[in-house]
Amino acid sequence: MSSSDEPVSSKDTREVIMEATFRALSKHGYSDLRMRDIGEEMDLTRQVIHYHFDGKYDLLSSFLEYVIDQYEGGVEVETDGDPLAELDARVERCLFGPEFEEFSHWDRMKVYHELYAYAQNDERHREVFDEHYGRIRGSIVEVVEDGVEQDVFREVDAELVGQLITDVIHAARGRRISLGHEDAPEQARRAVDEYIVDSLLADPPTTDA
Numbered sequence: 001m002s003s004s005d006e007p008v009s010s011k012d013t014r015e016v017i018m019e020a021t022f023r024a025l026s027k028h029g030y031s032d033l034r035m036r037d038i039g040e041e042m043d044l045t046r047q048v049i050h051y052h053f054d055g056k057y058d059l060l061s062s063f064l065e066y067v068i069d070q071y072e073g074g075v076e077v078e079t080d081g082d083p084l085a086e087l088d089a090r091v092e093r094c095l096f097g098p099e100f101e102e103f104s105h106w107d108r109m110k111v112y113h114e115l116y117a118y119a120q121n122d123e124r125h126r127e128v129f130d131e132h133y134g135r136i137r138g139s140i141v142e143v144v145e146d147g148v149e150q151d152v153f154r155e156v157d158a159e160l161v162g163q164l165i166t167d168v169i170h171a172a173r174g175r176r177i178s179l180g181h182e183d184a185p186e187q188a189r190r191a192v193d194e195y196i197v198d199s200l201l202a203d204p205p206t207t208d209a
Helices: 010-032 035-039 046-052 056-074 083-096 105-121 123-149 158-179 184-200
Strands: none
Touching: 010 035, 010 046, 010 056, 010 105, 035 046, 035 056, 056 105, 056 123, 083 123, 083 158, 083 184, 105 123, 105 158, 123 158, 158 184
């Protein structure tokens, strides 16, 4: 039961469990995480976790999907069909946000990347990450293709450009999280703008003589 007298819906209960899992993973890490640790991070009894999930693995698999759903929702952009503005917004969101009421973007990315590191030994989780990566990459490829079609971007291999931008984003996030290079996202942002986006433009920006 929750700490209040109000009934908690199934959706609300799962949300509580997911956020408690965030807190527990942040404190204990993936390898040392116990169901007990998650239970200690919420006002509901630990039995509620076992009602919704068949053990730690089932819970963490659902948690991984929850994190990815939040992330993918966070990179939705509204740019009125302007490919350049949409590409800019997608790169910005992937590198810097969005922010949440609890846990910052980087708090969440830390947990995401820890699960990502363990996915090499877990086929189910690896498939989930691979599908997520493919959707992020595909969204960037689609923007580049739209830009080429609208003559905003020059003729390029959109698949290759999308792959490059996605890899730059992932490498910068990993460098910040694993190595503590706090300026990695800003450096990646500048590199994408100056060496990829500018080279895509059908009419490159001019500089004063």
